[in-house]
Amino acid sequence: MDKLIYLFSMSSLAIVFFFLNLKGAYTFIPFIYFFGLIPLMDYLLGESEYNFSSEEEEKVLNSNYYELVIILSCLIHLALVLVFLNMTSKADSILTLVGLSCTLGFSCGLYGINLGHELGHRNSTWEKVLANIMLFSSLYSQFFITHNKSHHKLIATPEDANTSKINQNVYHFWIRSIYLTTKKAFEFEVKRLKSKGLFAYGPRNLFILQKLIEVSLLVAIYYFYGVQSLLAFMGAALFGILLLETINYIEHYGLLRKRNASGRYEKVQVWHSWNSNHVLGRALLFELSRHSDHHANASRRFQVLRHFDESPQLPYGYPHMVVMSLFPKVFMKKMNPLVERFQA
Secondary structure, three states, X not given: OOHHHHHHHHHHHHHHHHHOOOOHHHHHHHHHHHHHHHHHHHHHHOEOOOOOXXXXXXXXHOOOHHHHHHHHHHHHHHHHHHHHHHHHHHOOOHHHHHHHHHHHHHHHHHHXXXXXXXXXXXXXXXXXXXXXXXXHOXXXXXXXXXXXXXXXXXXXXXXXXXXXXXXXXXXXXXXXXXXXXXXXXXXXXXXXXXXXOOOOOOOOOHHHHHHHHHHHHHHHHHHHHOHHHHXXXXXXXXXXXXXXXXXXXXXXXXXXXXXXXXXXXXXXXXXXXXXXXXXXXXHHOOOOOOHHHHHHOOOOOHHHOOOOOOOOEOXXXXXXXXXXXXXXXXXXXXXXXXXXXXXX
């Protein structure tokens, strides 16, 4: 995809910044933007199945542009959190506080957790540290553990925390996914440390360390900005988590891997996740919507994820599908026949 379209994602962050400086009902305008205008624009702009040639891909991977976009987006998001805390400490109405929380919540889900996800797949220490910092901004650091150590191995199986079952509505999925993501992260760390003969319930346990940092963050917010900002920040984090889990829901809805004769699941393939080539959704989510290639080849950088004809294609872009999923009967009426076709 053209380099310039990724600037759309950063411009969306600028829109969030603008509305964090308003009051009352005006703070809810991002709802119209993210849940109304963007799905419409995504639909009108359509899809692109174009994949880079091997020469183009090498050039793109050697370009610093894409890494700069990621780092700048991280910095802008973290700056938004500080602006948000300052604005909520001065807010004089419940309506403004709720609106500001929802506005930052979009940034938490689309940027905080999503960029944490992208960086969490990298190998360098500084990128993994930045991944955790981004996840701390949404109080969902356990995602770092479960996503890499569990989800990518168990995808499209009943054991996976983040694979939604056919006829499961998004609201039930939220509860199950958040609970299992947290539970599996803790269990994985306990198992990892015990296998090394180490004490499993201290600061060597990454899950415990992450939660201690998050609690410290909440204490700092309370101390410097007050209880009003603390509650608003927790609300924004929850909004971001639910937005991320809604994306998880549509990415894996109803798709299951088959078992072979020995009872083992088949290898993860590009037909085990839903794909979307709608260009605006791809830019907004840093190519997360090319999810089929991401799961089949988890080490690939976001800018070179590919389209495959064998991948099941969502009928609309991610922004549209997120809105549709909030209406379970409408979502299932559209998606169930597609699931049955690909699972046949």
